[in-house]
Amino acid sequence: MVYPKPVEELIDQLRILPAIGPRSxxxxxxxxxxxxxxxxxxxAEALVECEKQVGFCSQCGFFAEKGEDCSVCNSSRRTSNAICVVEKAPDVIALERSGAFNGKYHCLGGVLSPLDGIHPEDLRIESLIHRVDEMDEGAEVILAIGVHIEGEATSSYLEGVLKDKEVKVTRLAxxxxxxxxxxxADQLTLTRAFEGRLS
Amino acid sequence: MVYPKPVEELIDQLRILPAIGPRSxxxxxxxxxxxxxxxxxxxAEALVECEKQVGFCSQCGFFAEKGEDCSVCNSSRRTSNAICVVEKAPDVIALERSGAFNGKYHCLGGVLSPLDGIHPEDLRIESLIHRVDEMDEGAEVILAIGVHIEGEATSSYLEGVLKDKEVKVTRLAxxxxxxxxxxxADQLTLTRAFEGRLS
Structure with missing residues (x-):
């Protein structure tokens, strides 16, 4: 190619971004x-600032400025009586957009996948149990994990872990x-829709 | 939004890039x-390096490392007997990809557009004339400017400016x-295809 070296390097760096092909x-x-x-x-500055300043909330695992808790955990307008368990930080954004939930979150950082070497101790389950122990009676833990094999297995595992706690554990419909x-609609979705039918 | 400030800033900076929408x-x-x-x-480093190191070739106006001429002007394998005049630097890349041309380039930096306030003195026409004056007899200047109103007007203007020089001036078919x-095919393209028909 006829580009100067720094331009080629920039193109290479841009090309590895998701949704960006060589032409873009x-x-x-x-x-x-x-x-x-x-x-x-x-x-460039925005990238460096992100790398320097953004970490994960020590409470819930969502994005937060380093050394601080995230905006959801810090908010006094959110009820502490409900924790919504999600797989990863971007799921929080999706739920926040829907406006369907007004409690706190807990990001697991992934789902159980023994074949990929992801076991319970690799996820933020210990800290979830710790948070659940601090909740009042009558509180609710909502499992909002993806509906795929590993997600379902993770939800079932968490239901088992939390079953003796004094909280209600629910899953998204x-x-x-x-x-x-x-x-x-695929067969499995229809089966689930039948199982969960409401009168 | 619930993102920390540096993340929002990064998203804003990414959003203004071409071909990248808010979701991307x-x-x-x-x-x-x-x-x-x-x-x-x-x-971030690749961006800063580009800003620091990349400028424009003093000969032809294509990208070059600052203080140096571009790889095309520096190449001894390219004939100096033909200059291909293009609107802007990316056009050089397109022509280089086609492999159709083995001479030097000259980037005008735009096209004439009096309504937008772009007059001959705003383009690199002075330096083109200077380069043409240095060319040997029998040399060729190929106008490879876009086929739109401003492009055609610019080509015609350059033909006028160069008509007394001892070089052959051609336009791309x-x-x-x-x-x-x-x-x-649109009418105008068909008209041009008829005008330019070959036996």
Whole structure:
């Protein structure tokens, strides 16, 4: 290629980002270089600041500024009487967008997957049990983990671990997604939708 | 939003890139943060290096390391007997990929567009004339400027400016693109394809 070395290096770095192919990487690099009002250094600074300042909340495992708890755990408007257990931090964003939940979260950092070497001690389960022990009677732990084999296994494992605690443990409903057409729904989804039918 | 401030700032910076929407910006930011093997700092460094080291070739206006000429102008394997005039640096990349040309380039840095306030003195036309004056007799200047109103006007203007020089001035052929179907070709393209027909 005829690009100077630093441009090639930038294209290589952009190309490994998700959703960015070689053509887009090139387009972005050229745009940053040609449109000098778009200072590439401000993007660089944002990246460095993230690396320096962003860590994980010691309570729930969601993103937080280093040394601080996250905005959800810090909020006084959220009830401490319900913990929603999710697989990973981006799941918190999805739930927050829905506005369906007003309690605290707990990010496991993954799901059980013995074949990939992910066992209970690799997830943030110890700290979940610790948090559950501190909850008042009548509190609720909602398992909001993905509906796939490892997710279901993780939910079942957590149900077992939490069954002697004085909290209610629930799972998110499984069934037809909004907008779904019965004709194209898969067998398992239909089975779950039947099992969970409401009167 | 519930993100820490530096994450929001990173998402904002990613969102202004071309071909990246708000969802992709978020996805990239989360990916950089969650997959700690992907050090966001290496992308930051690539951006800063580009800003520091990359400038434009003093000869042709293509990308070059600062204070140096570009790889095309520096190459001894390229003939100095032909200059291909293009609108902007990325056009050089497209032509290099085609492998159709083995001479030097000249990037104008834009096209004439009086309505946008872009006049001949805003483009690298002075330095083009200077380079043409240095060319041997029988040399060729190929105008490879986009086939749109401003591009055509710029080509015509350059033909006028260069008509008394001792070089041959040509334009890239205009006609049907490879793979084109006559049925779907626009009128103007068909007109140009007729005008330029070869026996």
């Amino acid at each position: 990487a090139e387009r972005i690099a050229l745009w940053l270089l040609l449109d000098r009002k778009r200072n590439p250094v401000s993007l 499984r069934g037809l997604p909004v907008g779904a057409n019965l004709e194209f | 910006a978020e996805r990239i930011a989360l990916w950089l943060l969650l997959d700690r093997k992907r050090n966001p700092v290496s992308l 205009r006609g049907l693109p490879v793979g084109a179907n006559l049925e779907f």
